Amino acid sequence: xxxxxxxxxxxxxxxxxGLFLAITIITGIAFVLVEVGLIxxxxxxxxxxxxxAFYTHGSTRAEVIxxxxxxxxxxxxxxxxxxxWVRIKGRNSVPPNAYPIAIHAKQFEWQVTYxxxxxxxxxxxxxxxxxxxxxxxxxxxxxxxxxxxxxxSFFVPVFRVKQDAVPGMDINAWFQAxxxxxxxxxxxxxxxxxxxxxxxxxxxxxxxxxDAWTKQAAQEASS
Amino acid sequence: xxxxxxxxxxxxAHHDDRSFIRKYVFSTDHKIIGIQFLFxxxxxxxxGGLLAMQMRWQLGFPGKPMPGGGVLPETMAPGGVILxxxxxxxxxxxxxxxxxxxxxxxxxGVYANFLIPLKIGTHDMAFPRINMWSFWSFFAxxxxxxxxxxxxxxxxxxxxxxxxxxxxxxxxxxxxxxxEMWSVSIILVGLSSILGSLNxxxxxxxxxxxxxxxxxxxxxxxxxxxTAILGLLALPVLSGAAIMLLFDQIIGTHFFDPAAGGQxxxxxxxxxxFGHPExxxxxxxAMGMVSDIIANGSxxxxxxxxxxxxxxxAIAFLGWIVWxxxxxxxxxxxxxGSSFMVSTLVIAVPSAVKTFNWMGTMWRGxxxxxxxxxxxxxxxxxxxxxxxxxxxxxATPVDMFIHDTYFIVAHLHYxxxxxxLFALFAxxxxxxxxxxxxxxxxxxxxxHFWLTFIFYNLVFFPMHILxxxxxxxxxxxxxxxxxxxxxxxxxxxxxxxxxxxxxxQIIFFVNFWWSLKRGKPSGxxxxxxxxxxxxxxxxxxxxxxxxxxxVYRGPYEFSSPQVPExxxxxTRRLPSDRxxxxxxxxxx
Numbered sequence: 001x002x003x004x005x006x007x008x009x010x011x012x013x014x015x016x017x018g019l020f021l022a023i024t025i026i027t028g029i030a031f032v033l034v035e036v037g038l039i040x041x042x043x044x045x046x047x048x049x050x051x052x053a054f055y056t057h058g059s060t061r062a063e064v065i066x067x068x069x070x071x072x073x074x075x076x077x078x079x080x081x082x083x084x085w086v087r088i089k090g091r092n093s094v095p096p097n098a099y100p101i102a103i104h105a106k107q108f109e110w111q112v113t114y115x116x117x118x119x120x121x122x123x124x125x126x127x128x129x130x131x132x133x134x135x136x137x138x139x140x141x142x143x144x145x146x147x148x149x150x151x152x153s154f155f156v157p158v159f160r161v162k163q164d165a166v167p168g169m170d171i172n173a174w175f176q177a178x179x180x181x182x183x184x185x186x187x188x189x190x191x192x193x194x195x196x197x198x199x200x201x202x203x204x205x206x207x208x209x210x211d212a213w214t215k216q217a218a219q220e221a222s223s
Numbered sequence: 224x225x226x227x228x229x230x231x232x233x234x235x236a237h238h239d240d241r242s243f244i245r246k247y248v249f250s251t252d253h254k255i256i257g258i259q260f261l262f263x264x265x266x267x268x269x270x271g272g273l274l275a276m277q278m279r280w281q282l283g284f285p286g287k288p289m290p291g292g293g294v295l296p297e298t299m300a301p302g303g304v305i306l307x308x309x310x311x312x313x314x315x316x317x318x319x320x321x322x323x324x325x326x327x328x329x330x331x332g333v334y335a336n337f338l339i340p341l342k343i344g345t346h347d348m349a350f351p352r353i354n355m356w357s358f359w360s361f362f363a364x365x366x367x368x369x370x371x372x373x374x375x376x377x378x379x380x381x382x383x384x385x386x387x388x389x390x391x392x393x394x395x396x397x398x399x400x401x402x403e404m405w406s407v408s409i410i411l412v413g414l415s416s417i418l419g420s421l422n423x424x425x426x427x428x429x430x431x432x433x434x435x436x437x438x439x440x441x442x443x444x445x446x447x448x449x450t451a452i453l454g455l456l457a458l459p460v461l462s463g464a465a466i467m468l469l470f471d472q473i474i475g476t477h478f479f480d481p482a483a484g485g486q487x488x489x490x491x492x493x494x495x496x497f498g499h500p501e502x503x504x505x506x507x508x509a510m511g512m513v514s515d516i517i518a519n520g521s522x523x524x525x526x527x528x529x530x531x532x533x534x535x536x537a538i539a540f541l542g543w544i545v546w547x548x549x550x551x552x553x554x555x556x557x558x559x560g561s562s563f564m565v566s567t568l569v570i571a572v573p574s575a576v577k578t579f580n581w582m583g584t585m586w587r588g589x590x591x592x593x594x595x596x597x598x599x600x601x602x603x604x605x606x607x608x609x610x611x612x613x614x615x616x617x618a619t620p621v622d623m624f625i626h627d628t629y630f631i632v633a634h635l636h637y638x639x640x641x642x643x644l645f646a647l648f649a650x651x652x653x654x655x656x657x658x659x660x661x662x663x664x665x666x667x668x669x670x671h672f673w674l675t676f677i678f679y680n681l682v683f684f685p686m687h688i689l690x691x692x693x694x695x696x697x698x699x700x701x702x703x704x705x706x707x708x709x710x711x712x713x714x715x716x717x718x719x720x721x722x723x724x725x726x727x728q729i730i731f732f733v734n735f736w737w738s739l740k741r742g743k744p745s746g747x748x749x750x751x752x753x754x755x756x757x758x759x760x761x762x763x764x765x766x767x768x769x770x771x772x773x774v775y776r777g778p779y780e781f782s783s784p785q786v787p788e789x790x791x792x793x794t795r796r797l798p799s800d801r802x803x804x805x806x807x808x809x810x811x
Contacts, residue, residue: 001692001709001710001712001713002691002692003688004691005624005691006691006692006693006706012620012623015620016620016621016623016624019620019621020615020621020624023614023615023618023621024615026614027611027612027614027615030575030607030611031607031608031611034578034582034603034604034607035604035607037582038582038585038600038603038604041582041585041586041588041590042585042590042592042600045521045585045586045587045588045589045590046590046592047522047589047590047591048589051589052522052589052782052789053521053522053523053587053588053589053782053789054523054586054587054588054782055523055781055782055783055784056523056524056526056587057525057526057527057528058526058527058528058529058530058580058583059526059527059583062527062579062583063527063530063576063580066575066576066579067530067572067575067576070571070572070575070576071572074568074569074571074572074614075565075568075569077568077614077618078564078565078568078618081564081618081619081620081621082561082564082565082619084620085557085561085564085619085620086557086561088620088623089557089560089619089620089623090558091556091558107395149388149395149482150386150388150389150395151386151388151389151553153552155627155693155695157624157692157693157706160623160624161623162552162623162624162626162627163552163554164552164553164554166481166487166488166554167388167481167482167487168481168482168485168486168487169481169487169488169554171554183706184705184706186693186695186698186704187695188552188626188627188628188695188696189386189627190311190314190381190386190389190696190697191389192311192380192389192395192396192397193307193308193380193397193699194307195307195311195697195698196307196699196701196703197700197703199703199704
C-alpha cells in the first residue's frame with residue numbers, strides 16, 4: 001500500500017504527479033494557514049468574563065490582499081495546468097508516429113483490436129483479443145475508443161490516463177508506456193451491474209516481446 | 224395576505240382557530256411548512272445514511288453476509304450477501320436521497336421557509352398556498368422515490384447523475400420501473416424547488432420590514448436569496464432533462480440513445496448545467512447560516528459584510544459557467560476543458576474570501592462555544608479541506624488521474640457532509656428554540672459534535688489516499704483488482720468508522736426528539752442575537768408579528784460601543800437612530 005501516487009508508468013505520469021505535488025504544496029500552505037489560524041483563534045479568543053470583543057466591521061486592505069493572492073495563484077495554476085493539458089489531451093496532441101490500437105468497450109469487457117504486422121487499423125490483418133492490452137514500451141500509442149452500448153471509461157492508473165468511451169463517438173487517447181510490466185485497466189464510469197469486473201490486463205513489453213506476442217496472437221485469433 | 228387581527232390578548236397564539244388539518248398538515252404557515260420539511264428530510268437523511276451503511280459493509284467486507292441483511296429479499300441480498308445489482312441501486316439511491324431529499328430540503332426547504340419571513344420582518348411568505356404546494360410536491364416526490372426501492376426490478380441503478388444511455392434504456396441497465404420512478408420523482412422535486420424559489424425571491428424583494436434595506440439583511444437571507452435565484456434557473460433544466468429521459472424510457476424517443484441517433488453527452492450537459500449550480504444550492508445557504516452563527520458566537524460583527532455578499536453573488540455567477548469540469552474526460556472538446564478549468568479555479572477566490580472573513584470575524588472575538596458555534600467552526604475547518612481538494616480536480620491533467628476515483632468521493636463529502644451537514648448541525652440547534660420553544664440538550668449536543676467530527680474525518684480523509692491509488696468509484700468489489708487488494712484494510716477501517724459515525728447520529732436524533740418535550744424552555748432570545756426572529760415568543764406564533772417591526776441597523780452589531788451589552792438588536796431604537804423613511808422599504 002502506498003500513501004502517495006502509484007508507479008509512474010508513462011511519460012505523462014511525471015507531469016501529472018509533478019502538478020499533483022505542486023497543488024499539494026499550494027493547498028497544503030493554505031490548509032495549514034487556515035487550520036492553525038482557526039485553532040489559534042479558538043484558544044486565544046475563547047470567552048472570558050468581563051471581556052468584550054473588538055468592534056470592527058472589517059478592513060478593505062485585508063480584503064484586497066486575500067482576494068488578490070488566491071486570484072493570482074489560481075490564474076498561474078490554470079496557465080501551468082493548461083500547458084500540460086494541451087500536450088496530453090489537446091486536439092493535436094497525438095504524435096503522428098503513434099502506434100494505433102482500437103478498443104471497443106461493451107458491457108462488460110474490453111475488445112482490443114491490434115493492427116497486425118502492417119501497423120494499420122482497418123486492414124485484413126487486424127485481430128481482436130478480449131481483455132488484454134499489450135503495448136510496446138517507449139513508443140507512443142494512440143487508442144481509438146468506441147463503445148457498443150453505454151458510457152465506459154478507459155482507465156490505466158499507472159499511466160495516469162483516463163478517457164471515456166462514449167457510444168456514438170470516436171475518441172482518441174494517447175500515451176507512451178515507460179516501464180515494462182503487467183498492470184490493470186479498469187472501467188471508471190458506472191456502466192451497469194458488471195461495472196466492477198470490467199477489467200483487463202495491461203502488458204507493457206519490449207518491442208521484440210510485443211512483436212512475438214503479436215505473431216502468436218494473430219495466429220490464435222485467425223485459427 | 225395573512226393579516227393578524229389585533230386583539231387585546233397578550234398571548235400570541237390567541238387568534239388561531241384553524242383546524243388541526245389546516246394548521247399542521249395542509250398548512251400555509253411558513254414556519255409549519257419549514258418544520259414539515261425538517262421532519263421529512265431528516266427521515267430521508269436517515270434513509271440515505273442506512274443505504275450508505277450497506278455500501279460500506281460491502282466495500283469493507285465484500286461477499287460476507289451483512290448483519291441483519293437476512294431481512295432483505297432475494298433480489299437484493301440473498302442470505303444477507305449484497306448483489307452487484309443491489310449495490311449499484313444503493314449507490315444511486317444514496318446519492319439521490321442525500322442530494323435531493325436530505326441536504327437540499329434541509330437547507331432550503333427548512334431554512335428558507337422558516338427564516339426568511341422571520342428575519343426580514345413579515346407575516347408570512349408572499350404566496351403561502353404555493354408554499355404549501357412546494358412541500359406537498361416534495362413529499363410526493365419522496366414517496367415515489369422511496370417506493371421505487373420496492374418495485375420488482377429494483378430502484379434506479381445508473382448513479383445519482385443518471386448518465387445516459389445507461390439510464391435511458393432498460394435493456395442496458397436491467398431496471399425498468401425503478402428508472403421511470405426516478406425520473407417522475409425528480410420532475411416533482413424540481414416542481415417543488417421552482418415553486419419554493421419563486422416564493423423566496425418574491426418575499427425577500429417585496430416584504431421586507433421598514434428599515435430592512437438590502438445591506439441590512441443577514442447573510443443567511445442573502446445566501447437564501449441567491450440560492451433561490453439559482454434554484455429558479457437551474458431546476459427547470461433538470462426537470463426538462465428528466466422529462467426527456469422519461470420520454471426515452473416510456474414513449475420511445477431517443478434523445479440520449481446514440482444507437483438511434485441521439486446524443487449521450489447531451490444528458491451530461493443538461494444534467495451538469497443544472498448540477499453545478501445545484502452544488503452551490505447545497506452550500507450557499509450553509510455558508511449564510513454559518514456566517515450568522517459565527518458572528519453571534521464570536522460576539523463580533525461579521526468581518527467584511529459587503530465582501531461576503533459579493534462573494535456569494537460571485538460564487539453563484541461563476542457556478543453557471545463551470546459545469547464542464549464534470550466532463551473533462553467525457554470526450555468533450557479539450558479546448559472547452561481549458562476554459563472550464565479556468566472558471567473553476569477562479570471560484571477558489573470568493574471561497575477564500577469567505578473563509579478569511581469567517582476567520583476575521585473570530586479574530587479578537589469573545590468566542591462562546593455553544594453547540595451551534597462548535598459545528599459552525601467545524602464547518603469552516605472542513606469546508607476548507609473540501610474547497611482545497613477541489614483545486615486538484617479542477618486542474619485538468621490531475622483530473623485525468625483522479626476523476627471518478629475515491630478522491631472525488633472524499634472531496635464531495637468534505638463539502639456536503641463536512642460543509643453542508645455540519646452547518647445543519649449548527650443551524651438545527653440554533654433555531655430549534657424558535658421552532659419548538661425549547662433548547663436541545665447542550666451536553667449531548669457536544670458529545671454528538673465531537674464524536675461526529677472525529678469519525679467523520681476517519682471515514683472521509685482516508686478516501687483521498689484510496690483515490691490517489693486509483694480506486695474507482697461505484698465499484699461493487701474492489702478486491703477484483705489486484706492493485707486495490709493492498710488497500711482492503713483501509714476500506715475496512717473506513718467502513719468501521721462509518722458504522723461508528725452512523726451510530727453517533729442516533730445521539731442527535733434522540734436529542735432532537737427528547738428536547739421537543741423535555742428540553743429547557745428557551746425564552747425569547749437564548750443566544751442573545753440581534754435578528755428580528757428573536758424578538759418573537761418561542762415558538763413564534765402564527766402570523767409572526769401583530770405589527771411588523773422597524774429595523775434600525777444591520778444584524779451583526781455585537782459588542783457595539785453604543786450599548787453596555789454585547790449585542791444590539793436590529794429593532795432597538797437608540798436616541799441617535801432616525802425613523803426609516805416610509806418609502807425606504809416595501810409596505811405590506
